Amino acid sequence: MARDPLPLAQALIRCASVTPADDGALAVVEAALRPLGFAVTHLDFDGTPNLFAIRTTPGTNGPHLCFAGHTDVVPPGAGPWTVEPFGGEVRDGILYGRGATDMKGGVAAFIAAIPEASPGTISLLITGDEEGPATGGTVRVLEWMQAQGHIPDMCLVGEPTSKVALGDTIKVGRRGSLNATITVHGTQGHSAYPQRADNPIHRLVRVLATLTATPLDTGSAFFEATSLQVTSVDVGNPATNVIPGSATARLNIRFNDLHSSASLGEHLRGVLAEHAPRHELELSCSGESFLTRPGPFVEALKRAVRAACGREPTLDTGGGTSDARFISRYCPVAELGAVGATMHKADEQTPVAELRALTALYAAVIAETLVLPGSGL
Template sequence: MKIDPVKLTKKLVSFKSITPRDGGAIEYIATILKKSGFDCEILEFGDGGTKIKNLYAKYINGVPNLCFAGHVDVVHPGQLKGWTLDPFSPEVRDGMLYGRGAADMKSGIAAFIAAMVNLVAEKFQFSGSISALITSAEESMEEYGTKAVLKWMESKHKKIDYCVVAEPTSSEKLGDTIKIGRRGSATFKLICHGKQGHVAYPDLADNPIYKMVSILSKVKDTTFDNGNKYFQPSNCEITTVDVGNDTDNLIPGLITASFNIRYNNIQTPDNLYKLIDEICSSVTNDYKLSMHSSRGTFLSTPDRNIDIMLDAINKVTSIDATLSTSGGTSDAAFIKDVCLVIEFGMVNKTAHQVNECVLVDDVHKLTAIYKEFIKNYFYPSNKILNQINVVGNASEGPLLA
């Protein structure tokens, strides 16, 4: 059995898998992989009435194990009036495939499934095993997605030696960017307390707004670090400030704010919390600070496997990919705790946007790149074996592409 990755992308897009639901996509993928000889485990995690479906599928039990990972869940399409089609009724127009999840990241999943299944159909012989880790909880409820699957794998002594996450990493053209790392994300919530009162009698009140303004100003002016060869400096952005006050003659009793720090591998969440707490206490003692850190930073320094991906991309697209650590977070931040991991996939320009789309030709090219990577992962060409790590693709400054 061989798979057309474009037809598979369209089928996956048709599943209304708004996070954290899979809409039937997980069962469908498992059926395809089982027909090709993959051992499939559909894993459900969650609490209460919410159960998240995940899939771990493996072909052969040899070592090393090469894993491809991704997510079938998508963000809500938003107001439908902005779409020129039903977001879950995929269409191909002028060489573009439209639909929610086309870029992020159902085409990526279709490409690596097609690459694996088609190699099996072609009787590709190799010493090792290939696997797929697919979740429906990457965009939300991450604790029941990839993170939970990895814990299950550890309990079952199932090992991954290398992983490619099919996130849409390309910027302008397919193949221009590989993510070899990501910054971590730490979200802070700060409450400053005061004393409510009449604006005409400020001496009888304590306005917490001034405390918050002072703290946020200090936080924004703080240089956390200067970055390094692989990462840009850690950065803070204030996202909300609220007093919940619709009365113009009332001094509020409290104020809340949220801000997010995208941090590099120089920092840790604990160090950031300590620093922010010190800033708060320098202004007032009447505050409450909390922090949520979901996905941490990771870095896969250039090695032979990155050389193999660079070579595969160049062979299919004639593009010399740039190594990057920019952008948001992904489940690679969990996978890096068990093995080296990189991200490579489609062009990300329309991810999460109205009329999300990908080039049909790019879906075929991505499949070809993944196939080439798989073959050379298990049987490196002389060109790869003779290469010294292609660190030349890593610039002297931070990898911001």
């Protein structure tokens, strides 16, 4: 029988774990897991606190389900908050506090859903670095898990993925994200004598016009169309009569499974070579696109939603990036969690009834997944 997640969620919210600070949050998680028979390991990578916990039931041959989440949160911001951001207060059946939905509530709900006995293996990968640069968190813990032989058969990420009602959306993939900084070099000169200069702004404008004139694609079976957005154009020219020597633009490309960061880099280089032979291009990819195709794992999640929530979930790949982009390199991964309407907002909140319903949903997920075959998911 699932336990009440509310006290644990309140205890986690009362830890002011603004990334990368922990403020005791992982100790709260450990204290909740050890009585359930979990072996708990604290892992620190480059000053980032992380926790890995695992429990295998002897004499059973069920698969390994991992739950991935984070206890770090974004700052409260300027508000205005009507409650203490780290108070964990309940008013009129609503739990308030930073992390109530993203995602201390989800961590509490999954722990509360864990049965005292179950087939196979359950593990938890909890990081303190999801809201930050994400360099010392999940990506490093996964490397450690692989070295220890703890890579799961499947992983559920508890991000608040539901849109309107609990369980209405399962994220089975995410778009990739590529940042590009383009610097076009020209020849500085007097604006009254353009024949003696080479205006890099004109070249940069042609580059951006070409890049934005035609969509990169129209979408694929599971993804919306790739989006290329110009996020900055900067010359830094204080004079009105000087043609500058260089001009810079920044782009962000959210790309689907028809592209990779490498193929998009080649596309950018081709356009630059045509319009701006003298240029510099800096690329930074925070994650490639990935997709967990429908199969036993996804079908088990859908059955769990039907049983616990009474609705048919939509499979989705929209939104930004999450730590699932790292997990997808190792095993099938999907995201299923609370309604995310107030995440990162002032007065972040979740109804207590919904938090308990999420616990019931995670209990159904555990029941449905731990009877699957351990391979081919």
